[in-house]
Amino acid sequence: MYRALRRALFLVPAERIHTWVFNGLRVGTAPAPARRALKRSLAPHDPVLASTVFGVRFPGPLGLAAGFDKNGLGLATWGALGFGYAEVGTVTAQAQPGNPPPRMFRLPDDRALLNRLGFNNEGAGALALKLAGHSPDVPIGVNIGKTKVVPADAAVDDFRESARLVGQLAAYLVVNVSSPNTPGLRDLQAVESLLPILRAVREETNAPVLVKIAPDLSDADIDEIADLAVELELAGIVATNTTVSRDGLKTQGVDELGPGGISGPPVAKRSAEVLRRLYSRVGDRLVLVSVGGIETVDDAWDRITAGASLLQGYTGFVYGGGLWAKHIHDGIAARLHDGGFASLADAVGSAAR
Numbered sequence: 446m447y448r449a450l451r452r453a454l455f456l457v458p459a460e461r462i463h464t465w466v467f468n469g470l471r472v473g474t475a476p477a478p479a480r481r482a483l484k485r486s487l488a489p490h491d492p493v494l495a496s497t498v499f500g501v502r503f504p505g506p507l508g509l510a511a512g513f514d515k516n517g518l519g520l521a522t523w524g525a526l527g528f529g530y531a532e533v534g535t536v537t538a539q540a541q542p543g544n545p546p547p548r549m550f551r552l553p554d555d556r557a558l559l560n561r562l563g564f565n566n567e568g569a570g571a572l573a574l575k576l577a578g579h580s581p582d583v584p585i586g587v588n589i590g591k592t593k594v595v596p597a598d599a600a601v602d603d604f605r606e607s608a609r610l611v612g613q614l615a616a617y618l619v620v621n622v623s624s625p626n627t628p629g630l631r632d633l634q635a636v637e638s639l640l641p642i643l644r645a646v647r648e649e650t651n652a653p654v655l656v657k658i659a660p661d662l663s664d665a666d667i668d669e670i671a672d673l674a675v676e677l678e679l680a681g682i683v684a685t686n687t688t689v690s691r692d693g694l695k696t697q698g699v700d701e702l703g704p705g706g707i708s709g710p711p712v713a714k715r716s717a718e719v720l721r722r723l724y725s726r727v728g729d730r731l732v733l734v735s736v737g738g739i740e741t742v743d744d745a746w747d748r749i750t751a752g753a754s755l756l757q758g759y760t761g762f763v764y765g766g767g768l769w770a771k772h773i774h775d776g777i778a779a780r781l782h783d784g785g786f787a788s789l790a791d792a793v794g795s796a797a798r
């Protein structure tokens with residue numbers, strides 16, 4: 446049924462339909478009885494799916510990835526739709542409009558998306574007000590990035606300001622230095638730039654701090670960031686963001702759409718590779734959050750057994766529809782029971798050991 450609905454929805458430009466669907470989901474989950482009913486049928490209830498990761502209790506491992514709910518407008522929605530948690534943002538210290546539209550496109554033959562939104566958001570202060578007025582039913586992480594007009598040499602204070610505003614209100618905080626759509630942002634992944642940013646963010650919050658990395662980093666850079674994260678005793682790494690690579694796309698005319706990051710199946714292979722590399726380097730010393738092209742139960746299970754304690758999806762949700770999170774959680778629970786795992790934690794990294 447969602448396939449037919451999706452065909453109709455996909456006639457509308459991508460960003461507009463995102464807003465419509467998002468508003469529909471918010472309205473549909475606004476009344477508490479509706480939320481309760483949805484939660485009863487969609488939320489992960491099997492205790493085998495629950496885990497405590499960096500001190501936070503997650504009812505299920507699959508969360509909504511950053512970028513879908515940039516401003517925390519749907520804080521009460523994501524648990525009702527069956528996600529185990531949500532990462533809101535990216536927010537920046539100053540509100541900003543992002544890049545001019547059109548800036549988001551579907552690549553249907555690849556079940557992928559291309560976006561160059563450029564961190565359009567209402568600012569970390571506005572998100573802080575929403576978080577302060579919300580009692581979460583699932584953990585809400587916050588993803589912070591650099592304000593576009595702030596020069597690279599002032600990035601530390603810009604990240605510090607975001608962390609100061611939202612740091613005490615988030616279940617965890619992600620330092621995003623991996624979006625391809627803010628000029629110079631990914632250069633901050635170099636350890637000498639990243640180190641002072643992570644130190645500053647840590648000083649502003651007691652929440653677990655993670656760093657989100659790009660799939661386009663070299664293996665050597667991934668190793669360096671992993672070592673830095675261990676040295677700083679970060680909580681973990683989120684891998685990965687969208688890719689700038691256009692290799693192997695089936696959709697015609699992608700180059701005419703202009704620059705941007707590609708998400709969904711085209712990033713899956715590299716995202717899984719990065720996860721494996723990270724796990725072999727850091728093992729259980731960091732929590733690994735895998736995101737990038739997770740569509741099916743097989744994908745999800747593969748990432749868990751390769752070392753991911755938590756998963757996230759954006760594009761899989763867009764193409765999969767409202768039952769997607771439940772489908773993935775049910776599938777993971779079945780694999781855990783079939784494999785004789787007493788808990789999710791026992792399965793994490795089991796294929797790599």
Ligand SMILES: Cc1cc2nc3c(=O)[nH]c(=O)nc-3n(C[C@H](O)[C@H](O)[C@H](O)COP(=O)(O)O)c2cc1C
Binds near residue numbers: 510549624708759760
């Ligand atoms: C339209 C769109 C907007 C995004 N915005 C953000 C963002 O603001 N911050 C961020 O860290 N990642 C952002 N992402 C990246 C996703 O969080 C995720 O890392 C990436 O899409 C790969 O996962 P997926 O294949 O499940 O979509 C965005 C992705 C898309 C498709």
